[in-house]
Amino acid sequence: MLAPGKGLNxxxxxxxxxxxxxxxAIPAMKAVRANFPEAEITLLVRPWVAGLFTSAPFIDKVWSEPRPTSLGEWSAITSAIRRGGFDLAILLPNSFESALMVFVGRVPKRVGYGTNGRSWLLTHAVERARESQHQVDYYFRLAMAIADGAGTQSIEIQATREERANARKLLKSEGIPEDAPFLVLNPGAAYGSAKRWSEERFARAGGTLAREMGLRVAIVGSVMERPIGEAIRTELNGNAAVLSGKTSLEVLIGILAESSLMITNDSGPMHMAAALGVPTVAVFGSTDETVTGPYGARTKIVKHDVECSPCMLRECPIDHRCMTLVEAEDVCRAARELMAVHA
Ligand code: SF4
Structure with a gap:
């Protein structure tokens, strides 16, 4: 354990x-804040993640860097780390490269899991738990290895007023009036098609729930996933706003925070919705919900047990039964139960 306040500024x-x-990883970051309340905490992340933390109260500075593509770019980052005068580095990724970077950057105390042959680069190499853990617990355990136990496993985040206002502006421009309640469909999954439930069933479930609950429908996703969103809109006779490719991370936070319900595949937006406290129904198949399931009380997982799950593959090599066996009504039932509990 590292004593808080002892030169770790x-x-x-x-x-x-x-x-x-x-x-x-938010609970782990909050635990670092709780254990080092006086320290200045800088978070080094990729640009596509930075928007999650711009208004996070547990981080003082967000430093965003794209993946270096040359030795020169890599050296520029290590030089900046050296100039930053950090006393302690906490590495949430398991990569060898992340440990090498802070070693070369001469951060005196370097904490991370002793994985990928990098223990010699760390001053505090933490052993992984033997049993399988949820990813929240995995990151939190690392924070606890250097702390005195302060901190709770709260993943909760809040949208700012600006994020909500910008979200409403976009929704209005896409046909969802101000103050109209709506549900969000997130039918994509960047990892690969194995994680994707069919667009027809997204449309059927979304349409049924929207009618029953008096909600509009908004579809989110990346620009690459826009054809999926368009196909769902067609199935819904045009009664949906397709926002795929039109949202920054900050606007997406605002949209999710303003929504009444989220139906989603296993994906980043699923975790965002859960952390924002939005009732979230997630369809799982190829991945392991005990490790990467949505975290929080307002969530429900719909999964059909098949022998090959979890396979963790990007594309299904057989007939995608883990997803085709999940009916639209299974998702509707889960959503009704969730909404009834949290009404
Ligand atoms: S192999 Fe099994 S678990 Fe994996 S995607 Fe295909 S059906 Fe789903």
Whole structure:
């Protein structure tokens, strides 16, 4: 354990590279804040993740850097780390490169899991738990290894007034009037098609729930996923706003925070919605919900047990039964139960 306040005034947290993992690391970051209340905490992350933390009260500075593509770019980052005068670096990714970077950057105390042959680069190499853990617990355990136990596993985040206002502006321009309640469909998954429930069933479930609950429908996703959003809109006879590719991370936070319900695949936005306290129904198949399931009380997982799950593959090599066996009505039932509990 590192004694809080003992010369640890400047802390560098190297954040995970993906949105979902970054959300799941929030309790660990909050624990670092709770244990080092006087320290200046800088979070080093990729640009596509930075928007999650711009108004986070547990981080003082967000430092965003794209993945270096040359030795020169890599050296520029290590030089900046050296100039930053950090006393402690906490590495949430398991990569060898993240440990090498703070070693070369001469951060005197370097904490991370002793994975990928990097223990010699760390001053505090933490052993991984033997049993399988949820990713929230995995990151939190690392924070606890250097703390005195202060901190709770709260993943909760809040949207700012500006994020909500910008979200409403976009929704209005896409046909959803101000103050109209709406549900969000998130039918994509950057990891690969194995995680995707069919667009027809998203449309059926979204349409049914929207009618029953008096909600509009907004579809989110990346620009690459826009054809999926358009196909769902067609299935819904045009009664949906397709926002795919039109949202920054900050606007997406605002949209999710303003929504009444989220129906989603296993993805980064799923974790964001759960952290924002939005009732979230997630369809799982190829991945392991005990490790990367949405975290929080207002969530429900819909999954059909099949022998090959979890396979963790990007594309299904067989008939995608883990997803085709999940009916639209299974998702509707889960959403009704969730909404009834949290009414
Ligand atoms: S192999 Fe099994 S678990 Fe994996 S995507 Fe295909 S059906 Fe789903």
């Amino acid at each position: 400047r802390i560098l947290i190297r954040g995970p590279n993906w949105v979902g993992d970054s959300v799941l």
